[in-house]
Amino acid sequence: MTQSELLSLVKKRNPNEPEFIQAVDEVLLSIMPVLERHAEFRDLKLIERMTEPERLISFRVTWLDDKGHVQINRGYRVQMNSAIGPYKGGLRFHPTVTASVLKFLAFEQVFKNALTGIPMGGGKGGSDFDPKGKSNNEVMKFCQAFMGELARHIDNRTDVPAGDIGVGGREIGYLFGAYKKIKNEFSGVLTGKGIGWGGSLIRTEATGYGLVYFAENMMQTKNDSLKGKTCLVSGSGNVAQYAIEKIIHLGGKVLTASDSSGFIYDKEGITLEKLAYLKDLKDNRRGRIKEYADQYKCQFTAVHADDAFNPLWSIPADCAFPCATQNEVNAKDAANLIKNKIKLLGEGANMPTSPDAINLLIDNGVMYSPGKASNAGGVATSGLEMTQNYMGQNWTREEVDAKLVEIMKNIHDTALAAAKEYGKPGNYMVGANIAGFLKVAKAMQAQGVI
Numbered sequence: 001m002t003q004s005e006l007l008s009l010v011k012k013r014n015p016n017e018p019e020f021i022q023a024v025d026e027v028l029l030s031i032m033p034v035l036e037r038h039a040e041f042r043d044l045k046l047i048e049r050m051t052e053p054e055r056l057i058s059f060r061v062t063w064l065d066d067k068g069h070v071q072i073n074r075g076y077r078v079q080m081n082s083a084i085g086p087y088k089g090g091l092r093f094h095p096t097v098t099a100s101v102l103k104f105l106a107f108e109q110v111f112k113n114a115l116t117g118i119p120m121g122g123g124k125g126g127s128d129f130d131p132k133g134k135s136n137n138e139v140m141k142f143c144q145a146f147m148g149e150l151a152r153h154i155d156n157r158t159d160v161p162a163g164d165i166g167v168g169g170r171e172i173g174y175l176f177g178a179y180k181k182i183k184n185e186f187s188g189v190l191t192g193k194g195i196g197w198g199g200s201l202i203r204t205e206a207t208g209y210g211l212v213y214f215a216e217n218m219m220q221t222k223n224d225s226l227k228g229k230t231c232l233v234s235g236s237g238n239v240a241q242y243a244i245e246k247i248i249h250l251g252g253k254v255l256t257a258s259d260s261s262g263f264i265y266d267k268e269g270i271t272l273e274k275l276a277y278l279k280d281l282k283d284n285r286r287g288r289i290k291e292y293a294d295q296y297k298c299q300f301t302a303v304h305a306d307d308a309f310n311p312l313w314s315i316p317a318d319c320a321f322p323c324a325t326q327n328e329v330n331a332k333d334a335a336n337l338i339k340n341k342i343k344l345l346g347e348g349a350n351m352p353t354s355p356d357a358i359n360l361l362i363d364n365g366v367m368y369s370p371g372k373a374s375n376a377g378g379v380a381t382s383g384l385e386m387t388q389n390y391m392g393q394n395w396t397r398e399e400v401d402a403k404l405v406e407i408m409k410n411i412h413d414t415a416l417a418a419a420k421e422y423g424k425p426g427n428y429m430v431g432a433n434i435a436g437f438l439k440v441a442k443a444m445q446a447q448g449v450i
């Protein structure tokens with residue numbers, strides 16, 4: 001089948017699932033040269049199989065709010081592909097969660113996990129539950145009800161969920177407590193756990209740190225570095241916070257941060273002290289980012305999801321790191337970045353850049369890294385947490401950080417090498433898709449038609 005025939009098939013089988021189709025389309029575009037070289041992959045219908053979740057569980061989550069009212073949400077777990085290891089991927093709690101969003105995330109996760117070099121399959125899950133505005137008690141009640149069903153489908157050798165948007169340390173704690181009570185076992189069934197009850201040092205920091213390590217590797221291919229570079233970061237959650245921290249460590253200057261209400265533009269640069277304020281604001285007080293602008297007397301700009309472009313990406317800078325959510329950089333944003341001579345765009349979020357924006361960036365010589373490569377440090381460190389849990393060990397901060405640095409370098413070099421081998425030197429998107437696909441495809445081929 002040709003690329004367009006394969007895509008038509010996926011569209012037909014998954015109507016009304018635009019995010020999933022977008023993710024499949026991007027991978028298909030990259031891997032067609034591999035399918036041309038490997039007729040056996042086509043005969044085995046590997047693409048048709050990879051685009052069909054091994055299992056998709058959808059369930060009702062019923063819980064009582066603080067007023068004693070019955071609340072109903074929808075929960076999911078997409079177990080996408082277990083060819084190279086147990087299903088692994090985060091849980092997202094956000095009102096925009098649908099089967100399409102989770103299928104796109106699970107599909108991406110399969111290739112990302114393959115790139116880490118750690119034996120992990122791909123999955124993703126979550127709920128349309130919105131933790132915003134809920135009391136701690138309500139979040140706990142919801143997590144307990146959610147795990148009441150999910151516990152039947154996961155364990156530490158089958159499927160190991162982690163956090164994602166709306167699921168941080170607090171939620172992982174409540175989910176883990178509920179699982180332990182239901183199963184009467186203490187195991188590494190979730191990653192992102194707290195230090196002292198199975199968590200790994202550096203897991204919290206890993207996605208943001210890994211993103212910046214990856215970007216530093218990209219800069220080094222041009223004999224350059226992040227030192228002294230001005231950077232735009234979107235988001236103010238887990239990934240954004242630790243991307244900002246590591247950019248500061250490496251001598252870069254971060255001008256922006258955002259949340260779903262808008263962004264701050266701090267011309268003086270976010271310092272470690274200001275970052276501590278931002279972490280407290282978002283993680284403990286669960287406030288809005290405008291408070292940062294009020295505190296440090298800088299500019300706040302409101303942004304709405306349906307605006308034609310996001311003025312955050314019009315601010316002149318050397319590097320851009322979208323770390324909030326999918327499709328947050330569109331073609332107009334990319335044109336603005338290019339106009340301001342951006343050197344590099346590193347994805348911290350999953351699929352934050354729309355396909356036409358990616359093409360514009362690459363065609364204009366901007367170094368671009370897809371999230372499945374540059375944000376893989378989070379899941380890689382989750383893999384390290386799983387290993388520590390299996391072994392009953394706790395590694396030091398330095399040990400885990402050193403492994404993270406090495407993993408990000410390997411992912412970078414693997415993606416670059418695959419891109420070169422397939423005639424697209426310097427194209428990290430093509431390289432990451434091909435390298436991830438080949439690893440999973442060979443495992444599926446070896447394991448027969450299942």
Ligand code: NDP
Nearest residue numbers: 164165166207235236237238239259260324325349350378
């Ligand atoms: P968090 O929930 O910690 O933070 C998300 C941030 O993005 C918040 O600032 C949030 O604003 C903002 N945001 C969320 N949805 C929207 C939206 N629709 N429009 C604008 N802003 C939005 O999530 P993470 O930092 O964990 O995740 C961010 C991205 O990184 C996601 O794409 C996730 O899939 C990806 N990722 C995360 C990993 C991890 O280890 N956590 C690993 C790999 C990828 P507000 O506070 O207003 O909600």
